[in-house]
Amino acid sequence: MTQTATLTTIKHFINGAESAGTGGATQPVYNPATGAVSAQLNLASRQDLDTAVAAAKAAAEIWGDYSLAKRTTVLFKFRELVASHVDELAALVTAEHGKVLSDAAGEIGRGLEVIEFACGINQLLKGAYSGQASTGIDVFSFRQPVGVVAGITPFNFPVMVPLWMCPIAIAAGNAFILKPSERDPSAPTLLAKLWTEAGLPDGVFQVLHGGKDTVDGLLTHPDVDAISFVGSTPIAKYVHETATAHGKRVQALGGVKNHAIILPDADMDNAADHLSAAAFGSAGERCMAISVAVAVGDAADTLLGKVRERAVAIKVAEGTEPDADMGPVITAASKARVLKIVGEAADAGATLVVDGRDFTVPGKEDGYWVGPTLLDGVSADMTAYTEEIFGPVLAVMRVETVEEGIALINANPYGNGTAIFTSSGANARKFQRGVHVGMIGINVPVPVPVAYHSFGGWKNSLFGDKHIYGEEGVAFYTRAKVVTSRWPEPQHVSDASYNFPSN
Ligand code: NAD
Numbered sequence: 001m002t003q004t005a006t007l008t009t010i011k012h013f014i015n016g017a018e019s020a021g022t023g024g025a026t027q028p029v030y031n032p033a034t035g036a037v038s039a040q041l042n043l044a045s046r047q048d049l050d051t052a053v054a055a056a057k058a059a060a061e062i063w064g065d066y067s068l069a070k071r072t073t074v075l076f077k078f079r080e081l082v083a084s085h086v087d088e089l090a091a092l093v094t095a096e097h098g099k100v101l102s103d104a105a106g107e108i109g110r111g112l113e114v115i116e117f118a119c120g121i122n123q124l125l126k127g128a129y130s131g132q133a134s135t136g137i138d139v140f141s142f143r144q145p146v147g148v149v150a151g152i153t154p155f156n157f158p159v160m161v162p163l164w165m166c167p168i169a170i171a172a173g174n175a176f177i178l179k180p181s182e183r184d185p186s187a188p189t190l191l192a193k194l195w196t197e198a199g200l201p202d203g204v205f206q207v208l209h210g211g212k213d214t215v216d217g218l219l220t221h222p223d224v225d226a227i228s229f230v231g232s233t234p235i236a237k238y239v240h241e242t243a244t245a246h247g248k249r250v251q252a253l254g255g256v257k258n259h260a261i262i263l264p265d266a267d268m269d270n271a272a273d274h275l276s277a278a279a280f281g282s283a284g285e286r287c288m289a290i291s292v293a294v295a296v297g298d299a300a301d302t303l304l305g306k307v308r309e310r311a312v313a314i315k316v317a318e319g320t321e322p323d324a325d326m327g328p329v330i331t332a333a334s335k336a337r338v339l340k341i342v343g344e345a346a347d348a349g350a351t352l353v354v355d356g357r358d359f360t361v362p363g364k365e366d367g368y369w370v371g372p373t374l375l376d377g378v379s380a381d382m383t384a385y386t387e388e389i390f391g392p393v394l395a396v397m398r399v400e401t402v403e404e405g406i407a408l409i410n411a412n413p414y415g416n417g418t419a420i421f422t423s424s425g426a427n428a429r430k431f432q433r434g435v436h437v438g439m440i441g442i443n444v445p446v447p448v449p450v451a452y453h454s455f456g457g458w459k460n461s462l463f464g465d466k467h468i469y470g471e472e473g474v475a476f477y478t479r480a481k482v483v484t485s486r487w488p489e490p491q492h493v494s495d496a497s498y499n500f501p502s503n
Pocket of ligand 1 (some may be wrong): 040144153154155156157159161179180181184210212215216230231232233235236253255256286288388390416461467
């Protein structure tokens with residue numbers, strides 16, 4: 001018997017039920033801590049995609065007409081179900097992503113915030129009314145669902161990123177098809193079962209597994225109306241261009257290179273604690289991870305020593321270990337990429353203050369381990385700066401002034417998140433106004449906005465106009481209607497005119 005015969009198969013969720021699909025193609029899913037295949041993933045055929053889109057289109061017609069009261073009843077129930085399945089979801093995330101269990105639970109917590117926000121959809125869709133805008137004329141505006149939304153999500157937050165999208169899209173009356181990352185598909189698939197248990201009609205939330213073919217099918221399908229994408233910059237750009245060319249509205253969040261500026265007046269212990277957690281937590285695979293520390297003036301030497309102390313004390317282990325601080329990276333290819341970039345930095349003259357390249361966990365040598373790595377003396381021409389590393393690597397750069405630090409950030413093609421550590425309000429204000437970045441932390445290293453604000457970057461970190469979740473999310477998943485109405489008295493004298501009407 002082959003090993004794959006004993007493995008579980010992760011299925012699609014189409015029109016209210018699990019489905020193996022029609023094509024028969026599968027691909028392996030790995031446990032990054034051991035390198036072992038943990039499951040086989042069904043890959044959608046074109047027929048599966050057409051079936052899901054047809055079910056979504058039919059479901060959107062019905063669901064979009066549900067009263068707000070009925071929709072929010074489902075949302076509240078879904079919130080309770082996700083909250084009562086945090087441990088189960090987190091275990092699935094850890095098994096396929098590798099992050100530590102507490103971190104996996106944390107991402108589900110941030111996803112829950114978006115569900116809670118979406119529970120208030122009746123307030124968010126209230127619209128506006130102008131009585132007697134002109135004589136005898138009232139004008140009112142309201143928003144309606146766009147129809148069928150597809151969400152294409154990355155591996156690094158397999159629950160949180162889908163929950164950035166689907167609660168709001170569904171609360172607003174759309175049907176939603178999720179195409180999760182093929183690296184860690186189990187937890188997002190469980191969300192489908194929870195939606196169904198919450199009372200969501202069949203076809204309103206579906207999960208299709210696959211890679212480029214499935215994505216391309218969604219981007220070009222005439223019955224898909226909107227695309228929410230989160231992933232790397234080249235794919236985000238491609239998704240944006242392809243889907244807009246096919247007449248869809250698109251928000252495509254891309255890759256990142258997040259800098260933190262540390263001023264000499266910062267509380268250095270606090271800055272070192274936060275920098276270390278922000279750079280190495282989740283093995284640096286967070287879209288808001290800090291990967292570049294920009295030390296101003298003489299901040300660098302104090303800071304380096306303190307971050308070094310923290311980096312070497314990090315417990316790297318399988319995410320299920322109770323005392324683990326950090327797990328493996330996602331794939332063998334990801335590990336190879338990180339090691340290559342670190343090697344190139346060393347060759348180009350950077351100092352390896354902490355070198356995590358030879359790290360392994362005894363007994364789990366086939367896992368994709370990279371230890372925390374601290375590079376000093378990184379310059380803007382090194383690949384450690386020009387590439388998105390997406391691993392547990394913190395590059396330290398040195399500048400003389402806060403203005404020089406802001407200029408460095410603004411010259412970088414990415415603009416997702418950034419932070420400043422300082423005790424100077426004037427410098428913090430200069431920074432918050434001057435940086436060309438979407439999300440800014442002041443003495444906060446990972447400034448992921450709360451759900452009632454919106455999340456999004458600038459430059460190569462976002463293609464499209466709307467940030468994700470919050471009120472921008474509501475706007476993205478709805479279309480505006482404005483009604484200009486007149487109810488004349490029976491005996492009125494017509495005021496129709498060949499001139500442009502004004503009153
Ligand atoms: P990825 O771009 O490789 O994959 C994202 C999604 O696109 C997946 O569902 C994948 O199946 C699909 N995909 C991959 N290649 C494709 C192709 N050629 N054509 C069409 N679809 C394709 O990203 P990833 O490795 O899963 O995730 C990590 C990346 O996501 C990093 O670059 C990270 O910065 C980024 N990210 C950004 C944010 C943000 O908020 N800006 C949030 C999370 C992750």
